Amino acid sequence: xxxxxxxxxxxxxxxxxxxxxxxxxxxxxxxxxxxxxxxxxxxxxxxxxxxxxxxxxxxxxxxxxxxxxxxxxxxxxxxxxxxxxxxxx
Amino acid sequence: xxxxxxxxxxxxxxxxxxxxxxxxxxxxxxxxxxxxxxxxxxxxxxxxxxxxxxxxxxxxxxxxxxxxxxxxxxxxxxxxxxxxxxxxxxxxxxxxxxxxxxxxxxxxxxxxxxxxxxxxxxxxxxxxxxxxxxxxxxxxxxxxxxxxxxxxxxxxxxxxxxxxxxxxxxxxxxxxxxxxxxxxxxxxxxxxxxxxxxxxxxxxxxxxxxxxxxxxxxxxxxxxxxxxxxxxxxxxxxxxxxxxxxxxxxxxxxxxxxxxxxxxxxxxxxxxxxxxxxxxxxxxxxxxxxxxxxxxxxxxxxxxxxxxxxxxxxxxxxxxxxxxxxxxxxxxxxxxxxxxxxxxxxxxxxxxxxxxxxxxxxxxxxxxxxxxxxxxxxxxxxxxxxxxxxxxxxxxxxxxxxxxxxxxxxxxxxxx
Numbered sequence: 001x002x003x004x005x006x007x008x009x010x011x012x013x014x015x016x017x018x019x020x021x022x023x024x025x026x027x028x029x030x031x032x033x034x035x036x037x038x039x040x041x042x043x044x045x046x047x048x049x050x051x052x053x054x055x056x057x058x059x060x061x062x063x064x065x066x067x068x069x070x071x072x073x074x075x076x077x078x079x080x081x082x083x084x085x086x087x088x089x
Numbered sequence: 090x091x092x093x094x095x096x097x098x099x100x101x102x103x104x105x106x107x108x109x110x111x112x113x114x115x116x117x118x119x120x121x122x123x124x125x126x127x128x129x130x131x132x133x134x135x136x137x138x139x140x141x142x143x144x145x146x147x148x149x150x151x152x153x154x155x156x157x158x159x160x161x162x163x164x165x166x167x168x169x170x171x172x173x174x175x176x177x178x179x180x181x182x183x184x185x186x187x188x189x190x191x192x193x194x195x196x197x198x199x200x201x202x203x204x205x206x207x208x209x210x211x212x213x214x215x216x217x218x219x220x221x222x223x224x225x226x227x228x229x230x231x232x233x234x235x236x237x238x239x240x241x242x243x244x245x246x247x248x249x250x251x252x253x254x255x256x257x258x259x260x261x262x263x264x265x266x267x268x269x270x271x272x273x274x275x276x277x278x279x280x281x282x283x284x285x286x287x288x289x290x291x292x293x294x295x296x297x298x299x300x301x302x303x304x305x306x307x308x309x310x311x312x313x314x315x316x317x318x319x320x321x322x323x324x325x326x327x328x329x330x331x332x333x334x335x336x337x338x339x340x341x342x343x344x345x346x347x348x349x350x351x352x353x354x355x356x357x358x359x360x361x362x363x364x365x366x367x368x369x370x371x372x373x374x375x376x377x378x379x380x381x382x383x384x385x386x387x388x389x390x391x392x393x394x395x396x397x398x399x400x401x402x403x404x405x406x407x408x409x410x411x412x413x414x415x416x417x418x419x420x421x422x423x424x425x426x427x428x429x430x431x432x433x434x435x436x437x438x439x440x441x442x443x444x445x446x447x448x449x450x451x452x453x454x455x456x457x458x459x460x461x462x463x464x465x466x467x468x469x470x471x472x473x474x475x476x477x478x479x480x481x482x483x484x485x486x487x488x489x490x491x492x493x494x495x496x497x498x499x500x501x502x503x504x505x
Contacts, residue, residue: 001396014398018388018503020342036488042500043340043431043487047329049391072343072389075396 004080007062015060021045022055022067022083049073055083092196111197111276112156112283117290120316121149123470124308125323126295126331128152130161130271131448131455132323133278133289134463135470137195140285142464143471148287149317151310153294157275160325163393163425164456165348165370165382167361169206169266170231173222176481176493177434178229183478184461185231185265191460196284197277199269200375205360206266207236207244209410211255215365219261226263234262247357249412255366266361268372268380274459298335298445305335305444321446321470323462326391326426328449335442340431340487341450342502345390345424346382347399351417353377358411367406371414379417381407385427385453387503394424427452433505434493437465437475438484446470447484452505 001013023046027037052072058064065083070076081087090096090109100107123139125132128150139145152158168188170181192199210216216235223233237259242250250257279289290312299307299314307316324331326343358373371381383403386395400422407414430436430450435458440447448466451458465479475482486492487500498504 012398013396020389020501020503039488040338044338045329045340045342046333046338047342047389049330049343052389054389070388072391075390075392 001075001077003056003066003068003077005058005061005064005066006080006082007064008058011058011061015058016056017059019055019057019065022053051078053087092198112279112289115149115288115290117149117151117293117310117312117315118288119314120307121288122147122317123319123321124148124315124317125150125321126308127159127322127324127327128156128279128289128291129159129323129325130157130275130278130459131325131451131462131466133275133282134459135321135323135448135466136287137278137282137285138463138467139471140282140287143467145471146286149290149315150282150287151290151293151295151308151315153292153311155291156279156289157272160425160427160455161275161459162272163348163423164271165372165380166268166271166374166456167206167266167370167372168201168269168457169263169361170457171206171208171222171226171233171261171263171266173225173495174493175229177495178225178231180461180465180478180482181458182229182231183464184458187460187464188269189265191274191277195277195281197273197280199273199277201267201269202375203265203267204372206263206363207241207360208261208363209241209248209257209365210259210261211257211365213258216258223261232263232265234264236260236262245359245362247411247413248362249410252409255409268361268374271456278463295331295334303443305442319444319446319470321448321466323448323466325428325449325451325455328428328447332440332447335440335445337440337442339436339447339449341428342389343391344385344387344427344429344503345392345395346385346427346453347395347403347422347424348380348382349400349403349422350374350381350420351379351414352420354379354417362410364406364410367409369403369406369410371407371411378420379414385429385503391426392424393426429502429505431487431500431502432492432494433496433498435462435482436484437462437469437479437482439469439473440484
């Protein structure tokens with residue numbers, strides 16, 4: 001597997017550290033039910049078989065956090081953007 | 090059919106023409122008392138203990154592929170009970186004791202071999218950690234011993250004792266641990282469950298749950314509707330997919346774990362050996378092949394195959410622990426899908442959906458737990474209360490804070 005880092009270009013997977021599902025929003029700590037929402041956000045995952053948007057950290061490169069759209073059934077990577085961006089569809 | 094030395098002798102005399110199938114390939118009936126989703130080791134063991142220990146006979150195991158086509162046929166066959174935490178250790182020891190009587194109980198040769206499990210340590214700090222673990226095991230009545238380097242050398246002389254960076258200082262030894270023939274475990278449970286009237290339904294994929302008033306009352310399958318009073322899911326890497334059909338979201342990620350086997354060589358590795366300076370575990374099969382594995386690939390996957398960087402990493406760990414392994418050719422590698430939980434420990438519990446029970450989150454450790462998981466899951470389904478040794482394996486522990494985190498790495502599944 002190679003990840004197309006938006007900053008560095010195509011790089012070997014070994015340069016990256018995996019974080020996990022990027023579709024889980026961080027709850028508002030001052031919001032209603034903050035504790036329950038955090039428990040869910042930290043622990044519960046959709047864990048889909050198929051398209052998965054996930055965070056990787058380019059530890060062995062530019063140290064940017066990137067958002068990768070990947071198929072968990074085939075390991076095929078569809079697109080990669082900086083973590084601050086939205087994946088264009 | 091009952092297997093014995095006599096039946097083997099009799100069949101040898103008549104050219105093995107009298108053997109009958111080990112289990113019936115059943116067609117689904119319209120309803121059962123209990124349906125177990127997943128015809129792997131855990132599912133078959135659950136069905137068997139439901140029939141044997143709890144007197145239920147109207148049970149079906151539904152399997153989407155063929156029997157034992159998942160992780161029960163893809164693991165590195167290690168059995169042990171050398172855990173640290175009270176919530177885990179008693180359970181794994183129950184499982185270990187069931188392994189010890191398994192073949193007589195099932196009337197099936199599962200080649201359970203108590204050749205011992207040796208966890209190497211390489212520093213003073215690691216020795217202390219293993220001493221603590223050895224003591225924790227003994228507090229639960231489990232044998233353990235802390236070996237020094239000389240004792241390890243006498244046991245497994247081919248290890249890299251003089252490694253400059255990670256010299257071997259000794260090891261934690263559990264003599265009762267060992268290996269079992271993984272496929273035969275599934276076949277044995279299938280055989281014994283079938284003898285007690287359990288229907289094993291292969292090529293029958295669950296596509297949804299039948300629900301009445303919020304309660305699960307059966308399953309939709311590729312071979313039609315099947316109703317049941319209770320449904321248990323024991324589907325390892327597919328836990329999240331099956332749970333999603335009941336609108337549940339689990340504290341589980343599915344990850345691929347690779348395993349490897351070398352060409353057959355003369356006996357070199359007399360027990361299970363695990364590396365303390367990297368993630369690597371190895372044993373030698375009775376055919377002579379070295380069976381080994383290491384880390385997860387580390388990203389969500391349902392592919393049942395991994396990538397080459399992990400292969401390289403595992404083999405490097407192997408070379409570091411046992412340098413002569415470099416002269417052996419690797420025969421095969423394969424991948425299985427692990428249901429990695431958020432704290433690295435399993436879940437055997439009711440779900441918030443009435444009538445639906447969950448056995449999952451086994452991470453790397455599902456195989457050794459096969460008898461214990463079946464025993465405790467059957468207890469939970471039959472009596473609606475957790476078995477005492479599995480009472481800590483709750484689904485809601487992530488909300489209450491009573492997590493079972495053996496290595497203290499937090500809610501990051503690929504680190505467990």
